[in-house]
Amino acid sequence: MVAKVFIDGEAGTTGLQIRERLAARRDIELLSVPEARRKEKAARAELLNAADVAILCLPDDAARESVSLIENDTTRVVDASTAHRVDPAWVYGFAEMAPGQADAIAKSRRVANPGCYPQGVIATVRPLIEAGLVPADFPFTVSAISGYSGGGRKMIEAYEANPDASPFAPYGLTFGHKHLPEMRAYSKMDIDPLFMPSVGNYAQGMVTMVPLQLGTLDSATTAKVLHDAIRGWFKPGGFVEVADYAEVDKLPELDPRTFNGTNGMRLHVFGNNARRQAVLVAVYDNLGKGASGAAVQNMNLLLGCDERASLAA
Known part of the structure; x- marks a missing residue:
């Protein structure tokens, strides 16, 4: 049919x-x-x-x-x-x-x-709140960058007409972005995160980042523990995959354009346990997934x- x-x-x-x-x-x-x-x-x-x-x-x-x-x-x-x-x-x-x-x-x-921004945040934060590793009232901060296509036709036309447009343009600096209600609700947060979005001078692709001060959490909560909880949340072979845990300074795969044209999303956890710090990262196409x-x-x-x-x- x-x-x-x-x-x-x-x-x-x-x-x-x-x-x-x-x-x-x-x-x-x-x-x-x-x-x-x-x-x-x-x-x-x-x-x-x-x-x-x-x-x-x-x-x-x-x-x-x-x-x-x-x-x-x-x-x-x-x-x-x-x-x-x-x-x-x-x-x-x-x-x-x-x-x-x-x-x-x-x-x-x-x-x-x-919405585009909330999915990366939900995918990385919800498994940790559900597992009790991070409390729902944790003061989360989210930073993210999207290609200019996320702003619709007017923004696309403005960027494509100006080859010298800023490569990095923060916005939403009154902290009332329209994606906050779903970001909070479906991540299972008790309070709105401090959300800092930005636009890059490229057409499409997205990265969301959620930094965590592990020193405010249980002493047994390491970056690897967070990674294992997130990996266990998602079924293998689906559109959302979790990269292997690795202590590295940088990765080319964190280019926001990595999954352009696809419905894929890859999650990463990076950490420094001596400093008791970690960051949760999601890479995906703002026009795809x-x-x-x-x-x-x-x-x-x-x-x-x-x-x-x-x-x-």
Whole structure:
């Protein structure tokens, strides 16, 4: 049976990448609003109600409107906006986040696709809080860098028009980033982390880093203990992998562009036990696992397809 999929907002950065990933699929029929009716709400409503899965690549208010236009109980939704990420009526679409999460996604009618930054933080922090190695009220700090594609069309155009744009541009310096609610909720933190995002002068790719002062934790908690807990959390062979523990000064694999074009994510733990310090690192594509790749993975789960279809690891 061919499944009908409608990408509402297919002309945006995430929508275009999803469409490209699905273009060769023979088990999917991609629905599109005819050009002449592109601005008609009624045309969108028709396709939203005709689809087996609707993937929303829209601003928050527009995504809420699209959901309100669905009048049946058969269309299943993957929403890539921020609108529903901490809504308890929606399942959070990070399939590897916890045991049973992929099954919960597969059984859901409403899936909130994760934001790009939170996934690396959730993947490294949640296993440690769940294991009791780091308390939920720990004052976490997160620093991260993303390619400029994460800022949408206007930022892409601004960077591509200026070859001398800053190679490193911190932002969010009022510390109220829109990803904080999901970062806190799904990492199982009791308090918001101090989050310091930045944009690099490259198109896509991401690194998140969570430093830890081990001296504030139990004396038996070493970097290797943290690494083993994170490695034990994730099943081998999935999209999220954990690098071997190594005490090294630097690694070329920490280039944020390492997983561009894929749905892969690699986690690292680095530490200096004499100094009682460690850092948790995640490397992935902000447009892959951080956006379009995750949306396709969630769509596959909803349709009962091979989870890896259309996705490179």
